[in-house]
Amino acid sequence: xxxxxxxxxxxxxxxxxxxxxxxxxxxxxxxxxxxxxxxxxxxxxxxxxxxxxxxxxxxxxxxxxxxxxxxxxxxxxxxxxxxxxxxxxxxxxxxxxxxxxxxxxxxxxxxxxxxxxxxxxxxxxxxxxxxxxxxxxxxxxxxxxxxxxxxxxxxxxxxxxxxxxxxxxxxxxxxxxxxxxxxxxxxxxxxxxxxxxxxxxxxxxxxxxxxxxxxxxxxxxxxxxxxxxxxxxxxxxxxxxxxxxxxxxxxxxxxxxxxxxxxxxxxxxxxxxxxxxxxxxxxxxxxxxxxxxxxxxxxxxxxxxxxxxxxxxxxxxxxxxxxxxxxxxxxxxxxxxxxxxxxxxx
Amino acid sequence: xxxxxxxxxxxxxxxxxxxxxxxxxxxxxxxxxxxxxxxxxxxxxxxxxxxxxxxxxxxxxxxxxxxxxxxxxxxxxxxxxxxxxxxxxxxxxxxxxxxxxxxxxxxxxxxxxxxxxxxxxxxxxxxxxxxxxxxxxxxxxxxxxxxxxxxxxxxxxxxxxxxxxxxxxxxxxxxxxxxxxxxxxxxxxxxxxxxxxxxxxxxxxxxxxxxxxxxxxxxxxxxxxxxxxxxxxxxxxxxxxxxxxxxxxxxxxxxxxxxxxxxxxxxxxxxxxxxxxxxxxxxxxxxxxxxxxxxxxxxxxxxxxxxxxxxxxxxxxxxxxxxxxxxxxxxxxxxxxxxxxxxxxx
Numbered sequence: 112x113x114x115x116x117x118x119x120x121x122x123x124x125x126x127x128x129x130x131x132x133x134x135x136x137x138x139x140x141x142x143x144x145x146x147x148x149x150x151x152x153x154x155x156x157x158x159x160x161x162x163x164x165x166x167x168x169x170x171x172x173x174x175x176x177x178x179x180x181x182x183x184x185x186x187x188x189x190x191x192x193x194x195x196x197x198x199x200x201x202x203x204x205x206x207x208x209x210x211x212x213x214x215x216x217x218x219x220x221x222x223x224x225x226x227x228x229x230x231x232x233x234x235x236x237x238x239x240x241x242x243x244x245x246x247x248x249x250x251x252x253x254x255x256x257x258x259x260x261x262x263x264x265x266x267x268x269x270x271x272x273x274x275x276x277x278x279x280x281x282x283x284x285x286x287x288x289x290x291x292x293x294x295x296x297x298x299x300x301x302x303x304x305x306x307x308x309x310x311x312x313x314x315x316x317x318x319x320x321x322x323x324x325x326x327x328x329x330x331x332x333x334x335x336x337x338x339x340x341x342x343x344x345x346x347x348x349x350x351x352x353x354x355x356x357x358x359x360x361x362x363x364x365x366x367x368x369x370x371x372x373x374x375x376x377x378x379x380x381x382x383x384x385x386x387x388x389x390x391x392x393x394x395x396x397x398x399x400x401x402x403x404x405x406x407x408x409x410x411x412x413x414x415x416x417x418x419x420x421x422x423x424x425x426x427x428x429x430x431x432x433x434x435x436x437x438x439x440x441x442x443x444x445x446x447x448x449x450x451x452x453x454x455x456x457x
Numbered sequence: 458x459x460x461x462x463x464x465x466x467x468x469x470x471x472x473x474x475x476x477x478x479x480x481x482x483x484x485x486x487x488x489x490x491x492x493x494x495x496x497x498x499x500x501x502x503x504x505x506x507x508x509x510x511x512x513x514x515x516x517x518x519x520x521x522x523x524x525x526x527x528x529x530x531x532x533x534x535x536x537x538x539x540x541x542x543x544x545x546x547x548x549x550x551x552x553x554x555x556x557x558x559x560x561x562x563x564x565x566x567x568x569x570x571x572x573x574x575x576x577x578x579x580x581x582x583x584x585x586x587x588x589x590x591x592x593x594x595x596x597x598x599x600x601x602x603x604x605x606x607x608x609x610x611x612x613x614x615x616x617x618x619x620x621x622x623x624x625x626x627x628x629x630x631x632x633x634x635x636x637x638x639x640x641x642x643x644x645x646x647x648x649x650x651x652x653x654x655x656x657x658x659x660x661x662x663x664x665x666x667x668x669x670x671x672x673x674x675x676x677x678x679x680x681x682x683x684x685x686x687x688x689x690x691x692x693x694x695x696x697x698x699x700x701x702x703x704x705x706x707x708x709x710x711x712x713x714x715x716x717x718x719x720x721x722x723x724x725x726x727x728x729x730x731x732x733x734x735x736x737x738x739x740x741x742x743x744x745x746x747x748x749x750x751x752x753x754x755x756x757x758x759x760x761x762x763x764x765x766x767x768x769x770x771x772x773x774x775x776x777x778x779x780x781x782x783x784x785x786x787x788x789x790x791x792x793x794x795x796x797x798x799x800x801x802x803x
Contacts, residue, residue: 156641156643156646156666157666159641160639160641160664163639164511164639164664165510165511165512166511166512166513167512212645212646213645266667268667269667275667275668275669276667276668276669293506293509293510295502295505295506295509297502298766298767299558299559299766299767299768300502300558300766302749302765302766302773304746304749304773305749305752305753306749306752306753306756318506318510320502320503321585321612321614321615321621321622322621322622323621323622400650403648403650403651403652406651406652407651407652410652419648420644420645420646420648421644421645422645427648427650
């Protein structure tokens, strides 16, 4: 367990700082869709990668069930914590997601925070994708409870369209945790005898050394656009995604994976030869080959780039992520027309 | 130990891959200046930081003596390896430096490679700063032996002036080591059913996910400037550094820390009131306060930004790193005149 009350005693002790790093980023409880006997994780793969990279091993990551819409099930989280403890593990970090990569799902943060509070666990929210929604008065409810997180990851380079890369790690902690974790006090870089307050030198608190001042992009953009300008970007993305969904419903051959709550529009394009063949035994296999084929065609044509992927037990489906607020309804119409055109002979 | 022959058997085994990560980046033998009873490391602080970050702890980093010019002493490396083994440790990685941050020292790579070969150790060369010297036919001898390294880190954003950030990790390995270390096979991002060779998708082999295509800058710059254009950049930096050094020797009040072999020009500015007072008991203490004071003045004046630092037992001295090949001899003259002007009353 690593909560902010436990931290001050660790200051300046390398072994304790290492223990803290392990504590904060170590045993990770996360989310997954479990269906039948196979466990298919839906959290971002960076969680697994981080556990491997930090030397903890991917086995220390436990996956928590998600519901049909891809949201973490708090009851299963509670159950996983109990199981982990029964096995002698010491769970201490829960990584929830606000805006999953594929479905754009928002985990129920209030309920998850309750579980974390009960068990004294660090709550991290991966809001890399969905964090920008906080700027929208209309949609920010999707992140209710995020104010209870101990740490939040957020990428303004995604939905806000700041230039790649622009990533923020927000901490509840006010005790200079990052400095105490990563600070190396290299005297040849971070001189202490400067004429200004050296607490303003933040270089020693990050993992990297030489790097771009990525936060400047966010600051400039925010100054230029204002809260309202950024809110408009977020709002416009929701409007366009909704338009796309409604237009799909009017056309034959577009089947939504689910009604989206965010700007990830996941759907199958069912080509003419497969329409009405849902009962055919090879339907799903044939359908899963459609997206790769259309992707090849659109890339070679140079007209669009739309991602696709399998997900859990679902075969390949397209994922249109409407993140560029400069797009218009006409672009959405083009997208649908182009898919129909490219897939008319399939 | 982790050499490329030992690697193939690790493929696809998460525990073994974790072991490999530990092996490659784990127990690090590095370099330092040891004087009297204090050990003052001169390798880049990223080595310590990496060991902490990977959960190995800074205690697993052993420091190797460096000579007066800041170059690793191969005999002491051999001795440290013996000591580590006697203590039951398993050394397997030596991190040498080509172009240290402060003095710009190049380690004797051939001799170090011999030690590594004898003991079966992975040789990493931190050539972040000095690696670009390889592009100069005149000066590349400074890196003789680097072709024997297992891995090399290189920052074209330093001496070649590619835009921040542009960093390369070069590996001797041809067995897709990084993919096997970091690959997570996230099926929703790295689809296998594409119409082209998916081996071209390199995204899964790095630690990060969303990131800029930094290598494009290097590629474009190289195409635009050619080998010769880049060689000129490197050569011009050496010429300017040499000019600066020779001009310093003609003036009163500039004392070189040592004759540079690279483009790091390290020196004290001895102000009028301290000249000829070398024997005074508080000389070194007073001298070490000069650089911070002058730095404050130049920053407030807005005329220059020159770094300074203490180093080992040496008090604060300036470090002019001549890395911008667009500078001229007139800029070097300005620098010296400006230091004299700003320090004339000290």
